[in-house]
Amino acid sequence: MNFLLCSINTLKVLYDISGVEVGQHFYWQIGGFQVHAQVLITSWVVIAILLGSAILAVRNPQTIPTDGQNFFEYVLEFIRDVSKTQIGEEYGPWVPFIGTLFLFIFVSNWSGALLPWKIIELPHGELAAPTNDINTTVALALLTSVAYFYAGLSKKGLGYFGKYIQPTPILLPINILEDFTKPLSLSFRLFGNILADELVVVVLVSLVPLVVPIPVMFLGLFTSGIQALIFATLAAAYIGESMEGHH
Amino acid sequence: MANVIMASSKLISPPSISISSVAPTSRPKISLLQVSVPKISKTQLQSLSSSALKTLSLAAATSLALAPPSLAVEIEKAALFDFNLTLPIIMGEFLLLMVALDKIYFTPLGNFMDERDSAIKEKLGGVKDTSEEVKKLEEQAAAVMKAARAEISAALNKMKKETQLEVEQKLAEEKKKLDAELQEALAKLEEQKIESIKSLDSQIANLSQDIVKKVLPL
Numbered sequence: 001m002n003f004l005l006c007s008i009n010t011l012k013v014l015y016d017i018s019g020v021e022v023g024q025h026f027y028w029q030i031g032g033f034q035v036h037a038q039v040l041i042t043s044w045v046v047i048a049i050l051l052g053s054a055i056l057a058v059r060n061p062q063t064i065p066t067d068g069q070n071f072f073e074y075v076l077e078f079i080r081d082v083s084k085t086q087i088g089e090e091y092g093p094w095v096p097f098i099g100t101l102f103l104f105i106f107v108s109n110w111s112g113a114l115l116p117w118k119i120i121e122l123p124h125g126e127l128a129a130p131t132n133d134i135n136t137t138v139a140l141a142l143l144t145s146v147a148y149f150y151a152g153l154s155k156k157g158l159g160y161f162g163k164y165i166q167p168t169p170i171l172l173p174i175n176i177l178e179d180f181t182k183p184l185s186l187s188f189r190l191f192g193n194i195l196a197d198e199l200v201v202v203v204l205v206s207l208v209p210l211v212v213p214i215p216v217m218f219l220g221l222f223t224s225g226i227q228a229l230i231f232a233t234l235a236a237a238y239i240g241e242s243m244e245g246h247h
Numbered sequence: 248m249a250n251v252i253m254a255s256s257k258l259i260s261p262p263s264i265s266i267s268s269v270a271p272t273s274r275p276k277i278s279l280l281q282v283s284v285p286k287i288s289k290t291q292l293q294s295l296s297s298s299a300l301k302t303l304s305l306a307a308a309t310s311l312a313l314a315p316p317s318l319a320v321e322i323e324k325a326a327l328f329d330f331n332l333t334l335p336i337i338m339g340e341f342l343l344l345m346v347a348l349d350k351i352y353f354t355p356l357g358n359f360m361d362e363r364d365s366a367i368k369e370k371l372g373g374v375k376d377t378s379e380e381v382k383k384l385e386e387q388a389a390a391v392m393k394a395a396r397a398e399i400s401a402a403l404n405k406m407k408k409e410t411q412l413e414v415e416q417k418l419a420e421e422k423k424k425l426d427a428e429l430q431e432a433l434a435k436l437e438e439q440k441i442e443s444i445k446s447l448d449s450q451i452a453n454l455s456q457d458i459v460k461k462v463l464p465l
Contacts, residue, residue, distance in 0.1 A: 024326075025329060030332060033331060033332035034331045035331060035336060036329070036331070036333045039333050039337070040333065040336060040340075043337060043340055044340075047344050050344065050348065051344070051348070051351070054348060054351050054352040055351055058351060058356045061355070063363060069356075072352065072356060073360060076353065076356055076357060076360070077360075080357075095353055096345050096346075096348065096349035096354075097345060099348065099352075099353055100341065100344055100348050100349075103348070104341060104344060130337070133333065134327065134328050134330065135329075135330060135331070135333035135334040135337055136333070136334075138330070138334055139334045139335070139337040139341065140337075140341065142334075142338070143338060143341060143342070195327075
């Protein structure tokens with residue numbers, strides 16, 4: 001108990017120094033259920049940014065693309081490329097899912113680093129990247145699981161479950177375990193990276209407010225982009241894996 | 248290291264004030280506990296956190312230096328793995344976003360790009376076809392040029408022949424004329440020759456008579 005108190009004390013001091021509020025949420029009650037309002041608010045902003053910029057850029061496509069359309073075409077090519085390399089020739093129907101995953105996570109992560117959320121004061125908790133919350137990452141990871149099950153089942157029917165005893169039936173438990181480790185690793189990788197990134201920046205800023213945190217901030221931007229790419233690529237890889245035929 | 252130092256300094260400072268503020272701090276803490284107990288009961292760490300809270304409240308009641316009341320609040324609320332309705336809501340938002348982005352971004356722009364790609368490819372194929380056409384046209388042009396050249400050379404030859412014929416005709420005419428004149432002149436000359444020979448003959452006869460007359464004196 002003393003050890004617990006000590007660790008609690010050091011944690012508390014860390015919170016006081018950094019001023020970061022880890023795991024604190026601004027609760028709303030919806031029909032007897034609690035929701036994390038700060039996550040919803042920031043996710044709405046992210047969705048608004050995505051939809052708004054997409055509408056603006058793709059509203060009137062030109063044969064010779066200009067700035068915004070050019071950028072969005074580049075992004076679409078990139079997403080198609082990722083989907084194609086991971087899923088294969090039948091990547092077409094999965095582009096919206098992979099693309100939305102990538103764009104939503106990417107804009108969420110960068111919004112946590114670039115948008116001045118802290119200006120808006122909440123009664124409790126604080127605004128941050130939506131991917132900073134375990135609910136968001138688990139939601140995305142579960143959707144990925146559903147997506148690759150759907151992909152496999154729609155492609156091969158019940159024969160999809162044959163992959164569980166594929167190389168040899170001895171691997172059945174490991175194959176079943178994989179279905180749990182996939183969403184778990186997906187969600188915790190994203191959640192941990194973004195939370196740790198924001199924590200590092202906040203702690204550094206509170207210790208040395210000038211210059212020193214800037215490289216870490218850039219590193220954070222880099223990590224955020226990489227995490228979005230990893231999530232999208234892995235989701236595509238899982239979908240492709242469940243769709244590929246084992247003859 | 249700095250954290251630890253700051254921690255100790257922060258922990259040392261509160262007790263000097265805390266004695267006077269025992270009553271006001273303990274009252275909101277009780278209310279907080281009343282609020283927090285049902286919330287904690289939802290979490291899986293019920294036994295641990297409630298026991299921690301009990302000890303915390305005990306500690307706070309006996310010696311405020313160990314655990315300030317604000318700490319209890321933070322520990323109680325620091326819920327990193329706090330799953331609730333946010334998760335399905337985010338799922339729904341994501342699916343809606345996916346449908347919306349598909350409607351306004353992925354499908355239209357993707358179709359547009361594909362159409363443009365195929366149009367460009369078509370145009371490129373068309374360019375290859377026209378190069379064949381250009382070849383044909385060039386061949387045609389070459390044939391036309393050849394024909395024109397042949398025509399021109401034929402006309403030239405014809406003209407040359409005609410002019411040559413004309414010239415030869417004229418030349419022949421002139422020659423004939425000249426020949427005729429020559430013949431005439433020659434004939435005249437011959438006539439004159441004969442005439443003069445005749446006159447010479449008569450003169451010779453006269454002269455010989457005269458010479459005979461003179462030489463032979465009677």
